[in-house]
Amino acid sequence: MDKHSWAWFHRFASPPYLYKVAGLLTPWFAWSAALLIAAGLYGGLWSSPPDYQQGDGFRIIYIHVPSAYLSMMCYGIVALASAVGLIWHLKLAHAVAVAAAPLGASFTLLALITGSLWGKPMWGTFWVWDARLTSELILLFLYLGFIALTRAYEDQRSGDRAGAVLALVGVVNLPIIHYSVVWWNSLHQGSTKFFGNDAEIPASMLVPLLLMIFGFTCFFAACLLKRIQVEVLERERNATWVAEVLR
């Protein structure tokens, strides 16, 4: 392995570099998020027509789908960062996992609440113990367990490692959430086919949904970068680079 192919990795593994890059990128993601979400809300709440079956009730989709997707994507980040932290003993990777978990928990909660508000008028109930809903609820408990575990130890490194092991064990839940609507009979509708000739969603609904998905993703990125800055600064508060940055 030559020196250059790992150079980028080592740079990102340096706390001051990550701190600086995170600070530079945050406003770009924040403004992109604001514009995308504004356009998505206009398209989703105003200009797109009502659904032929669900009337205007379907409009919850524009927040439910992005938050459900982020809840899983974020868990992937927590698990990946945890794996990197465990394998390469990289403290910074643990910091990323710890920074991401509360965000993921919040979007999981949002997916559950918006889903239940959507379920009431369409299914007649706020909650049902079926595979999709239950596995998403387990995802919330995994996040909460991870957060509690990482904070339970006096020694930061012990907490990081314990949380990382839980995060990796919990990865098994991700395919269960994704395929739950295929493997089990569920009140929850199956995955929607978005593209191609047999797409199940008209462009007037698809475009705002994609805007919201990208908007939520940019928002998530901005929040995550900010949280990474906090986490890095918290852990490195006694390092000399911190004194230089804050001068």
Place this chain on the structure above:
Amino acid sequence: MKSLHEFLTMGGYAAYVWPAYAVAAAVMIANAVLPGGRLKRLKAEIRRRKGAGA
């Protein structure tokens, strides 16, 4: 949407759609504001300690 009235009543689904959007707004605002505040407090604390010669 054809009218403001239809928008506000969400075709009869206002009791579900608007609370869902309100909760989403609350979660997003909390996510946007909390880390920034924490970062500011943390920076102030580190600066204070350094000033105190710790």
